[in-house]
Amino acid sequence: MIKVTVWNENVQEHGLQFANLDASQPRSEFIRKFLLKSEREIKVVHPNGIHNTLKALFEEEDDIQVRTATLDMPECGLTQEVIDDTDVLVWWAHIAHDRVPDEIVERVHRAILKGMGFIALHSAHQCKPLQRTLGTSGALKWREDDRARVWCCAPTHPIAQGIPESFDLDEEEMYCEFFDIPKPDDLIFISWYKGGEVFRSGCTWTRGMGKIFYFQPGHETQRSYYNPNVRRILKNAVRWAAPVKRISEISCPHAEVSAEAKYAQAKQS
């Protein structure tokens, strides 16, 4: 049984309610309207929030067990107990990256190095745990409302199993190179957008004992998470990212050890 925790910032789902808008900031009126519009549109696509759409998707599988967690919960819903009980953490976020406390980011990062899988979806390309783990900004270029085609360029990868050589998403946000990421261990998908762009849209990395997958589809107001190929890819990814080896088998601790502590410790023995 693979234990998945789906984390969603769950902000746009609630319009102005969690937005913490500062009326004195230059574009507050614009953002106010954006939030009201996106709340209305998200409700249609994800009536119970993006996290519950994703939860339902994973719950179709007998070998996956799912819980959800959101920004508004104590400790963002990611207490040490929850993290310790998570095999794969799926992360959706967009406009509130900055509100995730650094303490939680460090907790997630440490868990990844110890073997927890981490799947960053769509606008999570700049979420703090991914930036912390990959060390790059995750910056890219983007534009709303485009047509996308996802091409597979690593057909033997476990995440690509059962996926055709390409599939279309009639409505998706456009993301474009240069995508500021480390060279992927495996580049599985490249997306084409009608407007003239390409994007490395499915990428894997390993850090410490943890496996990481970034996947582009999933704009908040569009139906990508109902596409059967996207659903299959996400399920494949969870199985691929699930930890395969316990950290205890490695004698070399992956916790951050200060050099002084290391010195003292090693000399003692």
Added chain:
Amino acid sequence: MIKVTVWNENVQEHGLQFANLDASQPRSEFIRKFLLKSEREIKVVHPNGIHNTLKALFEEEDDIQVRTATLDMPECGLTQEVIDDTDVLVWWAHIAHDRVPDEIVERVHRAILKGMGFIALHSAHQCKPLQRTLGTSGALKWREDDRARVWCCAPTHPIAQGIPESFDLDEEEMYCEFFDIPKPDDLIFISWYKGGEVFRSGCTWTRGMGKIFYFQPGHETQRSYYNPNVRRILKNAVRWAAPVKRISEISCPHAEVSAEAKYAQAKQS
């Protein structure tokens, strides 16, 4: 002309002077003795500190211009002005990683993403800028006083030019796998140690516009930086890591942009 800044924590060179020893800490007496011993031994090998040994090495080259910076200087000697005037930052550190303020670490990290080369030497495997940039702990196993042989497994790499297929270091500290690093873009050197260990001792990565090289040799009390092959590798590495493209040519900013700021900014145009 390549502008190199050699940074050295410059702590062990001064024995107890900069050690900030807390006499109440369990192993303070042990550490006191270690520092006194290493001060004495370093003085023989690096009479003006490791940074000046490295400075002299790079100054042998007409196309390299060198300055040094140390932990005890204001802002660790790494003011924004110094960083802006640096093509490649060479980093030696060991027992004082934690004393580098996070603000300096972020400054170095941002500069790397914008194209500054970064070369981490020996015990800098766990320095904060490298951990911040690679996202892994840099943990490894180690033991003092071993014999090492450095093998080249990427003979066409620019950093390996002029280097024989292997060379010996009669005295070097042993570092051993598992080395907690991201898969290197290029694995150039693998070291053998007499005691039965191997180590990926010369590794490259690219992050944003910046190139990174880690190189194992350089224990503080041993003479590796006087080895002609090590010297040649360090000079090759500086030339390889020097920035080749200005960030301004890329329209996609690599600075950390919060999603909200990104949103506001993009919508405006």
Added chain:
Amino acid sequence: MIKVTVWNENVQEHGLQFANLDASQPRSEFIRKFLLKSEREIKVVHPNGIHNTLKALFEEEDDIQVRTATLDMPECGLTQEVIDDTDVLVWWAHIAHDRVPDEIVERVHRAILKGMGFIALHSAHQCKPLQRTLGTSGALKWREDDRARVWCCAPTHPIAQGIPESFDLDEEEMYCEFFDIPKPDDLIFISWYKGGEVFRSGCTWTRGMGKIFYFQPGHETQRSYYNPNVRRILKNAVRWAAPVKRISEISCPHAEVSAEAKYAQAKQS
């Protein structure tokens, strides 16, 4: 001075003359018409053959010295003397891959392993030297007459120097994934095509001491080799692929040694 040999099969340039058409083969009439048409169109774009267009391009550079060789010359123009005097071999081919004798393919392959650079252009994706060196079929999907945009996803690579983040080719043949190649050491360019396709259009590999670059643009009847960005990329590629280390510095011979010979030889010493 980098010594470049530009090899071109030089068949379509001559219409029916070198086509060796077998009138009894099913589609001979179709191919006859195709050859007459392509001869007419190539003459406009490459009045002296594709090899001379490429030769003129490289001759703009003071550090590059160029000769050409074609299929109709004795030993395809690639005698052992020519190969021994070549730093980088640039290869354009399309409809006559099969006419290159295996002996010449082996000669080219051995030279690559010993350090000769090899640049395969456009329809050379299935030329025998590339198949022999990479071990894959080089198969892909294609369609004539599309609009292409070439995106850079490795802006720090030497081959990308001076190239904008993307550039357009208003007329180019479409090549599409899955492209049957080994995972590139560096994926430098990804091409977008108007019809809905993507392609890993600029890829590098190292084999033995030799560096290899594949680059997609260059359909025989279109003007890609006059595009300033394509020209810059090809010149960068020649400089990148030029040998940096002499094979003699490696004690391990890269010639194919039968195990028996190896055994006998090693035991002798």
Added chain:
Amino acid sequence: MIKVTVWNENVQEHGLQFANLDASQPRSEFIRKFLLKSEREIKVVHPNGIHNTLKALFEEEDDIQVRTATLDMPECGLTQEVIDDTDVLVWWAHIAHDRVPDEIVERVHRAILKGMGFIALHSAHQCKPLQRTLGTSGALKWREDDRARVWCCAPTHPIAQGIPESFDLDEEEMYCEFFDIPKPDDLIFISWYKGGEVFRSGCTWTRGMGKIFYFQPGHETQRSYYNPNVRRILKNAVRWAAPVKRISEISCPHAEVSAEAKYAQAKQS
């Protein structure tokens, strides 16, 4: 059920019988003695030949079904029917690489591109199917009778599951860098040898739809295939290399298509 075919040249097992010694060749007397000695020693370790030692190893697993094939069988035991019925081909060879007909090599190579797994063991580093598939010579340096320690540097890889961070082989042949292979997709093991050498001893690649693993241990007269870690690695490797996707799902054929045939075919539709 994974269908494994273990191929063994099965020559040294029979001393002079299959050796085809040419008495006029310079070192024939030396080789004669070597063959008599190795026959005697192999009989002790592998009483039914190396292929049957490996067969017994895989037969311990319920999900693996094994057949063997040897050089002396018609078509080397690798008829098209056998190949079509093989998920993973395990290859042991040493002194008779040259006796495998090119036709069989091409058959194996085509099967790999279509998805058959291929595991090359020990002195198969220079077998023709591996050279054909990787495009490099596979050359290395070697010496008999050394002590080896195998270190894992990719602990999360499926092939490393259940393997400790290092394990010893008290008697193994020494293989040393530079190992002339393409950069591995994953470098899983690095071996240390008492005499001062290192070797990339466990490497993976993907070619077309096929997965390839090279693993160093397995000298003919030593007991490495009875080591529990080696056994576990080989079983892991077979499961990892088993085909995960049928070629029919890819519309792009991986068979070698001549450009003319490709042209004719594509134009027809």
